[in-house]
Amino acid sequence: MHIDKIRVILSAHGRLTQPVDKLDDNSDLYQAGLTSLATVGLMLALEDEFDIEFPDSVLSRKTFGSIETIADTVEDLLD
Amino acid sequence: MFTLSSEDNTNFTELLKAVHKIGSKTIAKHAQDVDQKARFPVESFAAIKSLNLMSAYVPVKLGGMGLNVEQISKICEVLALYCGSTAMIYSMHKIQVACIVHHCMQVDYFKNYVKKLVSEQRLIASATTEIGTGGDLLSSFCAVKESDGQFTLTKKAPVISYGEAADDLMLTARRNIDAPNSDQVGILLTKEQFQLEPISGWDTLGFRGTCSSGFIVTASASIAQVNPVPFSEILSQTMHPFAHITWASLWSGICTDAIDNARKFVKNSVRRNPDMPPISSIRLAEVTGSLNNMRNNISASIKEYTEMLIIGDSDAFTNFGFSTRINNLKISSSQMLIDIVGKAMMICGISSYRNDSELSLCRHIRDAYGASLMVNNDRILMHNATLVVMHKEAR
Structure with missing residues (x-):
C-alpha cells in the first residue's frame, strides 16, 4: 500500500534516470540517478503525503537508498 | 566495518619532538626552494620516512605506529608550521592510508600491500x-x-x-x-x-x-x-571526514606560524617602547582568538569522528547532520585561514609583505587562498544547502 504511493512520489520527485516501474523495491536509487538535490524534493513530498516529519536520526543516505528502505522508514514514522 | 582500538601511544610526545626537529632542521630549510620551483619536497619526505611516518596510521598489529585521527592531525599541523605543501602532501597520503586500513583489509592484495607500505615507507597519490x-x-x-x-x-x-x-x-x-x-x-x-x-x-x-x-x-x-567495497562507503566513512579534519588541522598550523611571526613583531615593538602597548597587540589578541576558535572546531570534529569510529555504526557516517558539520569544518577553516594570515600580515606590516624578510608571510597568504578553492567551498556550500533543508540541528 505504502510502496505504491512511494513509487508514485518517487516517479514525480526522484528525477531518476530510469523509470520507477523498472526498479525493484530493493534497487539502489543512487545508482538509478537519485541526487542529493532530488532527495530534498522527495523527502518533502513524502512528508506531505504521509503527514510525517523525518527526524534527524533517519536522515541519512541509507534511508533514501531504496524503495524498501523508504517504506520501512515511513512505516516506522507512522507507528 | 573498521572499529578503532585503543593502542599504546605513550611515545607520541617524543615523536612530536622528532617531527619538530625534522621540521626546523630540514623541512623549513627547503620550503622556499620548493615553493619557488614548484617542485616536490624530496628532502621533507626523506626526513618523514626516516621517522616511519608514512605508516603512522597503520595499526600496531600490522607493523605501523597505530596513531589515531587526533595524533595524525597533530602531525599534519606541526608539518605545516614548516612547509604548507609538505603538510598537504602528507595529509593526502594519510587519507589514502586511512582508506586502505579502514576498508581494504578483507582483500589479500591490500593486506600484503600494507606490509610493503610499512617496510618501504611508500607514498600514495x-x-x-x-x-x-x-x-x-x-x-x-x-x-x-x-x-x-x-x-x-x-x-x-x-x-x-x-x-x-x-x-x-x-x-x-x-x-x-x-x-x-x-x-x-x-x-x-x-x-x-x-x-x-x-x-x-x-x-x-x-x-x-x-x-x-x-x-x-x-x-x-x-x-x-x-x-570490491562500494566507494561511496569509503568516501562517507573515511575519505570525507579524514580529509577535512587533517586539512583543517594543517591549515591551523599555517595560521599558528603566521601568528608566531606577528607575535615576534609585536614583541619587538614592546621592547622598543615598553611604556605603551603597541596598537598591533590588540590585533594580535584578536587573531589569537580566531585561531582558538578554529582549533576548537577541529577538536569537536575529531571528537565526533573518533567516537563514531569507536562505535562502528557504518550508517551513522551517512547521516546528513554529520556530513553537514564536516563540510562546515572545511568551509570555516579555509576561510579563517585567509582571515588569520591576512590579519597577521596587518600586524607585521611591510616586513611580512617582503619575500626576503625573516617575517615574510608571502608563502603563507598564497597557500591560504588555495584552501577554499581546492574542493571549492561554493560547491560544498551548495551541497549543504540541500542537506540543511532536511537536517535540523539537535534542539
Whole structure:
C-alpha cells in the first residue's frame, strides 16, 4: 500500500534516470540517478503525503537508498 | 566495518619532538626552494620516512605506529608550521592510508600491500576526480575492463597531486564496463603498473610543492587490486571526514606560524617602547582568538569522528547532520585561514609583505587562498544547502 504511493512520489520527485516501474523495491536509487538535490524534493513530498516529519536520526543516505528502505522508514514514522 | 582500538601511544610526545626537529632542521630549510620551483619536497619526505611516518596510521598489529585521527592531525599541523605543501602532501597520503586500513583489509592484495607500505615507507597519490564529472567524487566515467583476471583502465584526471613523485596510485572507476557511473570501486596501483601522460601543469599561486598536475592515467594490473567495497562507503566513512579534519588541522598550523611571526613583531615593538602597548597587540589578541576558535572546531570534529569510529555504526557516517558539520569544518577553516594570515600580515606590516624578510608571510597568504578553492567551498556550500533543508540541528 505504502510502496505504491512511494513509487508514485518517487516517479514525480526522484528525477531518476530510469523509470520507477523498472526498479525493484530493493534497487539502489543512487545508482538509478537519485541526487542529493532530488532527495530534498522527495523527502518533502513524502512528508506531505504521509503527514510525517523525518527526524534527524533517519536522515541519512541509507534511508533514501531504496524503495524498501523508504517504506520501512515511513512505516516506522507512522507507528 | 573498521572499529578503532585503543593502542599504546605513550611515545607520541617524543615523536612530536622528532617531527619538530625534522621540521626546523630540514623541512623549513627547503620550503622556499620548493615553493619557488614548484617542485616536490624530496628532502621533507626523506626526513618523514626516516621517522616511519608514512605508516603512522597503520595499526600496531600490522607493523605501523597505530596513531589515531587526533595524533595524525597533530602531525599534519606541526608539518605545516614548516612547509604548507609538505603538510598537504602528507595529509593526502594519510587519507589514502586511512582508506586502505579502514576498508581494504578483507582483500589479500591490500593486506600484503600494507606490509610493503610499512617496510618501504611508500607514498600514495590519488585520482578521484575525473574530467567531465564536475568534481563529483561519487561519479566515474572510466571503468575496470576485465579479461582473464587482469584489467585495463584509462582515466582522464584533472588533478593528481604529486602523481609523478608517488610510488603508488589509488584511483576510482566504475566497477565494470556495464556499471552505472555511481557504482564505483577503489583500485590500488603500483608505479610500474600505470603511465601518466601530462595534460596540465601546476604553476599556481600557492601550495606549489604539491605538484598537482593533470594526467591521463593508463593502467594494467591484476583484478585482485580492485577493492570490491562500494566507494561511496569509503568516501562517507573515511575519505570525507579524514580529509577535512587533517586539512583543517594543517591549515591551523599555517595560521599558528603566521601568528608566531606577528607575535615576534609585536614583541619587538614592546621592547622598543615598553611604556605603551603597541596598537598591533590588540590585533594580535584578536587573531589569537580566531585561531582558538578554529582549533576548537577541529577538536569537536575529531571528537565526533573518533567516537563514531569507536562505535562502528557504518550508517551513522551517512547521516546528513554529520556530513553537514564536516563540510562546515572545511568551509570555516579555509576561510579563517585567509582571515588569520591576512590579519597577521596587518600586524607585521611591510616586513611580512617582503619575500626576503625573516617575517615574510608571502608563502603563507598564497597557500591560504588555495584552501577554499581546492574542493571549492561554493560547491560544498551548495551541497549543504540541500542537506540543511532536511537536517535540523539537535534542539
